[in-house]
Amino acid sequence: MANAKPRTTALKAKLFEKIEAFRPRTQKLNKEFGNVVIDSVNIGQAIGGARDVRCLVTDISYLDPQEGIRFRGKTIPETFAALPRKAGFEQPTVESFFYFLLTGDVPTAEQALEVEADWRSRAEVPAYVFDVLRAMPRDTHPMTMFSTAVLAMQRESVFAHRYAEGMKKTDYWDATYEDAMNLLAKLPHIAAYIYRMKYKGDTHIEPDAKLDFGGNFAHMMGIAKPYDDVSRMYFILHSDHESGNVSAHTTHLVASALSDPYYAFSAGLNGLAGPLHGLANQEVLGWIQNVMKKLGGKIPTEEELKAFLWDTLKGGQVIPGYGHAVLRKTDPRYTAQMEYCQKHLPDDPLFKLVNMIYKVAPGVLTEHGKTKNPWPNVDAQSGVIQWYYGVREWDFYTVEFGVGRALGVLANIVWDRGLGYAIERPKSVTTAMLEQWAAAGGRKGKEE
């Protein structure tokens, strides 16, 4: 079994201190205030995907419908401003961000370097993972490959191993942390391997031990600067979006059965692969290319774009990259990437087209009258940047999203185990019960 040796690092020691200090807050709330009502559920929510039901807890990020995401209390610009940078980097390292996400403290440059060294020591991908990937048909979707690679490594799980040996409940967080760190350290290599196996003639670039997470990913992808900074920004922006989104919730749910982080994250990736969630970023590129193809390769006018948006809606399809289950304004992750494009690729034709969609689509969606949020989400802008730097195989984009999302969902399940969260098991009811409660004006008795 690889990577089974328990380690002590400053990050782990700090995390332990934080978890120990936090536990009494959760325990007190649960024991003394467990009956305090914080929400109620109506029939629309039971049928409609539990929208807005407040029944999950996380302190790692919070999504305000108007303002967008805050990581550990900081907005996106505040987060990027606060984190230390290495000389010559425009963006903070993923390592510094992960330290922040996990502990809530902004690391010093040295503390971020320690995470770098720690991940480096765990980065070797077992050879059988590549064998598994190579055994799959080459036209398999890269998300299927990515999720399979993660699942294949389940045999490495420190959590599963120690659980079988009778690990104490108070140690669950420790084994989860070890798995999370082992897994994170390997993801850039696995993702880049899938990319080059599928799209670059099966030629591969070995990792460079001197590089950080984002830098090494760019290096193994075979893409020159500033793709390293692009990757750092991309992974940080896509990391976490509180707990209710499909990938975070799935990871949390599966881990609540004490399935180890390999099982849980692989499941989360399968949710991210849905077109209403992470896969929307590949759908956006596909949709744009369709517009251009229909117009013989030329950039559409605003009127042509409007007509194409209506065609999509009348065809019963969604406009990918627009709308959101929680957000009611332009996603600040969209804005952050738009600002990057304005600075680095202002004249790119695809960027101009995406800006044109931003000008036209909210009006069309508002007139269409269905969506509660006509504004763009993160997926509307991310593909443009990848395309510009040469990653034009858009079915790969969700794999990059998944590498970023790992940071958030794995940090969350470490804390879940630290705070002793229970197995998740909401109650289901039947349609006949809903009809009965609808006729009675609510569920009055406690009979069912």
Ligand SMILES: CC(=O)SCCNC(=O)CCNC(=O)[C@H](O)C(C)(C)COP(=O)(O)OP(=O)(O)OC[C@H]1O[C@@H](n2cnc3c(N)ncnc32)[C@H](O)[C@@H]1OP(=O)(O)O
């Ligand atoms: C990283 C991420 O996961 S961000 C989201 C990525 N997904 C996309 O961009 C796909 C396009 N967007 C959507 O499908 C939706 O807006 C979602 C899935 C993101 C949110 O879904 P919901 O919370 O159910 O949205 P909402 O309450 O506004 O939906 C109401 C109606 O508007 C429709 N609607 C919502 N967004 C759109 C859109 N972009 N285009 C067309 N119709 C839309 C819904 O399909 C629904 O129609 P229905 O009543 O016929 O079922």
Ligand SMILES: O=C([O-])CC(=O)C(=O)O
């Ligand atoms: O919050 C959501 O439901 C979807 C989303 O934007 C994300 O997970 O990044």
